[in-house]
Amino acid sequence: MIAPNTPSAATLAPGEFRELMAGFPTGVTVVTAFDGARRPWGMTCSSLCSVTLRPPTLLVCIRNGSPTLAAVLDGGRFSVNLLSDVGRPVAELFASGASDRFDQVKWEDAPGCGGPHLPDVAHAVADCRVLRTEPVGDHTVVFGEVERSVTWTPAPQPLIYGLRSYAVWPTT
Numbered sequence: 716m717i718a719p720n721t722p723s724a725a726t727l728a729p730g731e732f733r734e735l736m737a738g739f740p741t742g743v744t745v746v747t748a749f750d751g752a753r754r755p756w757g758m759t760c761s762s763l764c765s766v767t768l769r770p771p772t773l774l775v776c777i778r779n780g781s782p783t784l785a786a787v788l789d790g791g792r793f794s795v796n797l798l799s800d801v802g803r804p805v806a807e808l809f810a811s812g813a814s815d816r817f818d819q820v821k822w823e824d825a826p827g828c829g830g831p832h833l834p835d836v837a838h839a840v841a842d843c844r845v846l847r848t849e850p851v852g853d854h855t856v857v858f859g860e861v862e863r864s865v866t867w868t869p870a871p872q873p874l875i876y877g878l879r880s881y882a883v884w885p886t887t
Contacts, residue, residue, distance in 0.1 A: 740877030743802065745809045745837075746775050747822075747830030748786035748793040755817045755824075755831045756786040759810040761876050762854075763795060771861040772846060776854045784855055786830075787845065793859060794830035795841045799871035800883040802836035806874065827863060838873055839866040 727735075747757035762776035775795065777784040787793045798806055808816050822831040829842040843859030850856075872883045 737877065737879050740875050740882075743798045743806050743874045743876050743881070744775075745796040745798065745802075745805065745833055746777065746783060746787070746793055747796060747833070748783060749790055749824075749830055750782075750786040751789050754786075755822065756783040757809050757816065757831065758783040759806045760795075766858065772858055773841065773843065773861060774856055774858050776851075776856050779850070779853055779855055784857075787857055788848070790829075791845045792829035793843050793845070793857070794828055794832060795843065795859075796833045796837040797839040797841075798833075798836055798874040799838040799867075800874055801871070802833075802874045803881045805833060805836045806876075806881065825865075829859075829862070832865070837867075838871045839864060 741761045742763065744760050744763050745757050746760045747755060749755060758777070758781060760775055760777065764774050766772040766774055773795065775793075777787065805820055808819060813819070817831065820833060821835045822833055825832055827842065829844070832840045841861045842863045843861050846858040846860050848855050848857050872886065875882050875884055
């Protein structure tokens with residue numbers, strides 16, 4: 716048995732770790748935030764996890780050096796847009812690094828939002844306040860207290876990602 720926090724003798728190569736995680740399907744989100752000049756920033760993110768109900772907290776993992784991470788840290792707030800079955804093109808756009816991504820999608824700056832909402836492609840949005848951050852390797856784990864959420868009724872099917880492809884949650 717390996718004791719907690721004890722590194723193993725062998726380190727898994729990045730390609731092997733990527734292959735391992737490709738077999739773990741997950742929901743697809745776009746994390747958004749505003750910078751100090753109120754410019755929108757955003758990126759596709761599948762590293763999302765609920766943490767606790769009291770207070771309602773989630774975490775997202777964002778690559779160090781990302782302008783979206785800079786906006787999240789600068790403003791202390793962000794939104795997590797949970798993408799629906801029609802969100803694949805937006806997921807691909809926000810993963811591309813295109814500088815004009817917000818010119819290519821409908822987005823809203825709702826009162827009290829943490830970042831832009833993407834109403835045409837999200838089935839729910841969580842507006843969060845940064846509680847704390849934790850650097851881990853080449854990413855930063857951002858813990859966000861969910862201050863407000865918006866869900867669509869009836870809820871569209873969620874978009875999922877696994878085995879290096881997008882899919883829609885099965886209905887049966």
